[in-house]
Amino acid sequence: MRTRVSVVFAALVVSTFGGGSVVPSSSSVAFAAQTASAPVAVKIDNFKFGPEDVTVPVGTTVTWTNRDDIPHTVVSTTGVFKSKVLDTDEKFSFTFTKAGTYDYFCSVHPKMTGKVIVQ
């Protein structure tokens, strides 16, 4: 009985990781590794954040890249994060460790706004 359960568990873990290395340890470690592995990219171009709204799981790192020919910034309206000024091709990253809705804007061109929803 126990053998069959552990075989089933191992099978589940293998299928989740697409056949990669199976870690025969506690399930909490395996799931934490999966959650942190998907970075999200936001492009800044033409005085817009694209996409303007992103929804991400807790622990995600969002990276903004400025593709515009004018410098921009990424500034949280609640003081949670604030980039230095980003010239063309410069990047800013922030890892969201707490759930919530994070409104932000470009402090140089405040009509440019965006939102990160962390679930």
Place this chain on the structure above:
Amino acid sequence: MKKHDQQGLQHNENASSHNHDHDGIDRRGFLKCMAWAGTGALCVMQGGVLKSYALGTSDAYGAKASAGELSFVQISDSHMGFNKPANTDVVGTLKAAVDKINGLKVSPEFMLHTGDISHLSKPEEFDTVDQILKSASAKDVFYVPGEHDVLNDDGKSYLERYAKQSQGAGWYSFDKKGVHFIGLVNVMNLKSGGLGSLGAEQIAWMAKDVQSLKSSTPVVVFAHIPLWTVYPEWGWGTEDSTQALALLKNFGSVTVLNGHIHQIMQKVEGNVTFHTASSTAFPQPAPGKADSPGPMKVPADQLRSVLGITEVHSVKGNHGIAVVDESLAAAVAKSESGGSNY
């Protein structure tokens, strides 16, 4: 706008035939005068009538200019450090602007720079602009910051360099030959989704500043972002400018000089003339004519015609201030274009 030939410059306009609203504003005369902008003509308000003079000739106005009338230049948006396709040589075009200033028939006493001096608030960018402006005939330059000048440190490096004697975030006032100048800062503490902002502290300072002025004193207000709502979708306006302008409602002559939009726009509202200057670096699209207000690329041989400086003249006792835009294009091309920007 119709073009006017050079003959028209010598005519006096009859005020009563243009004063349809009976409020003393000669609107048709004003519009006619504005069509001459850039041709070296000058419109001056005298006793409610707009009269035109040719600049730099040996006529009556030329004599008045040397007898202590006030002439100055507005430059704006030099964006030192910008190097993208819209202009890969902002040093060259700023130097061309200085050459234009040095070639003016009526020499300016000083200059106003309405901000975005630098592109990235870097010390070497400010240094380069300082060096280039040193060769202008007008040695005194009065600055207000643009949003590109206060990027990194809440404007500390801007303030240390250009506004040591100022209040708050860099606002100040001064007087020249009976004209009161007010430099305002509307690029600090901008709020998400908002426009330019002056803030309560600055407006309170301005109220005190103008309190004891006679209403006959001509006032020039200069700030980076337009103090009227040009195009809110692109942030081209200032949230609380009406409060500031309300402080000037009893003054006979108010001229508001702004930059930020990299194109010439003018508006007259009662006693207030609003004007935005060209950039010396790159043009931007007209409101709504592009996806975004970013740098606009034009054919290389047209670049200098969409960059420019602005001459401003005050004729003593005439209650008015005249504003004339000059592109960086050669003088030969200029007389054809007639400066019609409408």
